[in-house]
Amino acid sequence: MNLRLLKIFFLLIPIVVWSQQNRYELTTLEFTGNKYISSENLASVIYSKQSPGWISQFVNKFTSIGGKAIYFDSLLIRSDLAVLKTYYKSKGFFKAKISSKFELDEKGREAKLTYLIDEGTPVYFHSMTIRGCELVALEFQAVIWENTRVDTNRIYEDAVVDERKNFALTFLKNNGFMNASVEKPDVTIDTMKNIADIVIRYNTGKRYRIADLYTTKTGKGMDLVADSLIKELSGLKKGNWHSNSDIQRAQVRLYRTNLFESVGVIGVITDTVNNTVPLNINATIGLLNDLSPELIMNNEDNVFNLGAGVNYNRKNFLGGARKLTVGTSIAAQNLSQFIKNPSFSDTTFYGYADARISLEQPFLFGLPINVKLESYYTLQRRLNEGYNSVIFGSRLGFDFELPPNVYFNTLSTYLNNERSEYSYKKEYLIDLASKLYQGRNGYSKEVADSVATDFVENDLKSRKFASTNVTLGTSFGANKTNDFLYPTKGYSLSFLIEDANSMAYVFNKLFGTDFNRPQSIKTVATAVWYPNVYNTKTDALGLKFKVGQIFTYRGSKDEIPISQRLYAGGSNSVRGWGTRDRELVPENQLLNLSSLSQDDIEALLVRNAATGGFFLFEGSIETRHKFLGNFGATLFIDYGKTWNNYTEFRFDQIAVAVGFGFRFYSEFIPFRLDFGLKAYNPADRRSMFNKRFWNEVLQIHIGIGEAF
Numbered sequence: 001m002n003l004r005l006l007k008i009f010f011l012l013i014p015i016v017v018w019s020q021q022n023r024y025e026l027t028t029l030e031f032t033g034n035k036y037i038s039s040e041n042l043a044s045v046i047y048s049k050q051s052p053g054w055i056s057q058f059v060n061k062f063t064s065i066g067g068k069a070i071y072f073d074s075l076l077i078r079s080d081l082a083v084l085k086t087y088y089k090s091k092g093f094f095k096a097k098i099s100s101k102f103e104l105d106e107k108g109r110e111a112k113l114t115y116l117i118d119e120g121t122p123v124y125f126h127s128m129t130i131r132g133c134e135l136v137a138l139e140f141q142a143v144i145w146e147n148t149r150v151d152t153n154r155i156y157e158d159a160v161v162d163e164r165k166n167f168a169l170t171f172l173k174n175n176g177f178m179n180a181s182v183e184k185p186d187v188t189i190d191t192m193k194n195i196a197d198i199v200i201r202y203n204t205g206k207r208y209r210i211a212d213l214y215t216t217k218t219g220k221g222m223d224l225v226a227d228s229l230i231k232e233l234s235g236l237k238k239g240n241w242h243s244n245s246d247i248q249r250a251q252v253r254l255y256r257t258n259l260f261e262s263v264g265v266i267g268v269i270t271d272t273v274n275n276t277v278p279l280n281i282n283a284t285i286g287l288l289n290d291l292s293p294e295l296i297m298n299n300e301d302n303v304f305n306l307g308a309g310v311n312y313n314r315k316n317f318l319g320g321a322r323k324l325t326v327g328t329s330i331a332a333q334n335l336s337q338f339i340k341n342p343s344f345s346d347t348t349f350y351g352y353a354d355a356r357i358s359l360e361q362p363f364l365f366g367l368p369i370n371v372k373l374e375s376y377y378t379l380q381r382r383l384n385e386g387y388n389s390v391i392f393g394s395r396l397g398f399d400f401e402l403p404p405n406v407y408f409n410t411l412s413t414y415l416n417n418e419r420s421e422y423s424y425k426k427e428y429l430i431d432l433a434s435k436l437y438q439g440r441n442g443y444s445k446e447v448a449d450s451v452a453t454d455f456v457e458n459d460l461k462s463r464k465f466a467s468t469n470v471t472l473g474t475s476f477g478a479n480k481t482n483d484f485l486y487p488t489k490g491y492s493l494s495f496l497i498e499d500a501n502s503m504a505y506v507f508n509k510l511f512g513t514d515f516n517r518p519q520s521i522k523t524v525a526t527a528v529w530y531p532n533v534y535n536t537k538t539d540a541l542g543l544k545f546k547v548g549q550i551f552t553y554r555g556s557k558d559e560i561p562i563s564q565r566l567y568a569g570g571s572n573s574v575r576g577w578g579t580r581d582r583e584l585v586p587e588n589q590l591l592n593l594s595s596l597s598q599d600d601i602e603a604l605l606v607r608n609a610a611t612g613g614f615f616l617f618e619g620s621i622e623t624r625h626k627f628l629g630n631f632g633a634t635l636f637i638d639y640g641k642t643w644n645n646y647t648e649f650r651f652d653q654i655a656v657a658v659g660f661g662f663r664f665y666s667e668f669i670p671f672r673l674d675f676g677l678k679a680y681n682p683a684d685r686r687s688m689f690n691k692r693f694w695n696e697v698l699q700i701h702i703g704i705g706e707a708f
Helices: 002-021 039-045 054-060 076-090 138-147 158-173 227-234 244-256 335-340 426-441 445-459 502-510 598-606 693-697
Strands: 025-032 097-105 110-118 124-131 186-190 195-203 209-218 260-267 276-285 289-298 305-315 323-333 350-361 369-382 387-400 410-424 466-479 489-500 519-531 539-554 615-627 631-643 655-665 670-680 698-704
Touching (some): 025 039, 039 076, 076 097, 124 158, 158 195, 209 227, 227 276, 244 260, 244 276, 289 323, 426 445, 489 502, 631 670, 670 693, 693 698
Parallel strands (some): 209 276
Antiparallel strands (some): 260 276, 289 305, 305 323, 323 350
16 A cells, blocks of 8 residues: 555656646736726736736745746636636626637746737616515605615626615614515616616514613623623613614723723614613723833924823723823934934934823713813923923813714814923023024024024023913814725815914903913815726825915914924825925015014924924825835825915915836734935925935834824
8 A cells, every 4th residue: 555655646747747848827817998997906806816026026935025936827717718708797788798818928937918808898786676675754754765776877886786676675673673684686677778677685574672672791801890880881862762873882992991991782682572672891901000111103393203102091980981091202303314414413403301191081971072281390301411401381181972874073172271381591692592593584694693692692591491382173074985094985085173272361351460472263174086097906096185274353364383383295295305394484584573472483493493484285196016015115295385375375386296106005004114205396496417416305104093
């Protein structure tokens, strides 16, 4: 027996060697004749796959990135043809004819596979009939029929039928019909008229209310959370109609408190009595105290920040699912600028240390409004030890849970009171002020030193280096995209309305104290559109448009702190420029030297920053493409600038940047590296090819999340 197996083994060796030597790499996979459906979509549904490029194969030899060579297999062609015909039928092309051909290159050991497609005439929707809902309430019937109508000018698609079918089923299950079911739709195709008639049959069953709520608790903290609190947090009420959407929302609410390791809400079908059903909340409760380290990466102020921190969390603090958080962190800012100019004496590189305490609760007056009260204390120190700063304040925020099926799905408001205190060395201020006069006024070093010394000793000598700002704001928006992390179609809108110092003005008047700060309203609107021109899930075209205006209704606008003004430039804006770049602000910069706050001094002298504008206009066009699995690349065009008022807007003053970038798409959030080039600089209209590339053209940005 062993001898026979050995003979078989040696006989198979030449066959295996021959098959390995006669393999052809599938280097080209083409589709011809397809007009309505893209080649990318067709390639994604068939079994045959085009071999990755040589770079991808080379990288894959040493890492898990990239892919191995893929070889031509003629046995897959029959399966591919069947899949393509089925796919075309699902898209309304019932008369599509598909054939194939392939070419083998004996010398290069390469194969080319081509699918020849004659799509034929598409079938259009003609009618969609809903049956089985005649006994439900008339208002329910109206909603179902209104949302299951079809456009007779639209080509038939299985996906559209499923969408209409699932809408009605979901609607029924969200309004008490928990046992509602639907049969497979009957689709009748008239091949002479090229029309489709669809009939969808439902079995609604009985309508149920919630009989009662029960809880089943497990986990280490099961005795520390009351049953009544779990029921209250869920928002489910006895006597309400059974609703799948309410149950899902209840689970989200419970998870959001961070009290539970797992949560499930199920109906006890066996206990249904008189059209009522009890619900059971199964909750696994973890430890209520934890100490967690964190890696900090964010894009605050349009600058990439990298650091580390540690947080202590006390869950269910004082009951009511409140969460107490005490944390501290340290981070380096503008890391990309440091990479570009690796010098620790570079004044564009700075860091901060931060400590804060916050109290958060998920409900307010029994309503699903997440309330967060936070106090913070931040220390900033420049590496050359020219100054120290202390920033402290408090913030009260309200995050509203909006009802389902409303247009706007985010709404939050906040009240922020912040005080900034700075301490500078005299020599440091004189040196920086001298550089400012040399750069902006063209003074010689001797004249600039003299003017700077006089300014610091006379104008700043007795000044209190501090400022206070109180803002009251609200933000709301609508996200109608198909994916939160990587949208390929749909749109989103966001709006910000922020009032500065009206609350401070009221309190000062109540207590009879002087108030000389300006009062203003900042409005910013952002619109993003993904037109789905590629019709794939791996490629996207995005267009962003953003406009903002600051209106001053008391006081002078030139006294508004520059930290509260509008800016263009940075990793989420016009990427050919850095954040708050001086070239993107109004030519006639408004600044009242007699009313400089310490924030203004710090920004003007330490950061040598721009004074900002009061009208913002910017936008972007970006094409995104995924490759090598979790990797991606982008090409973008950004444009924008700020002015003192919308009446000063001019098209020839809009800065334009072009560039490219790379992405790594993790399971949670994308990481990006962008290279922006100043294509048109209204402050310096020389050709970009006549400028120093590293210092005058290129801007590097590191960030997390997409630019928009």
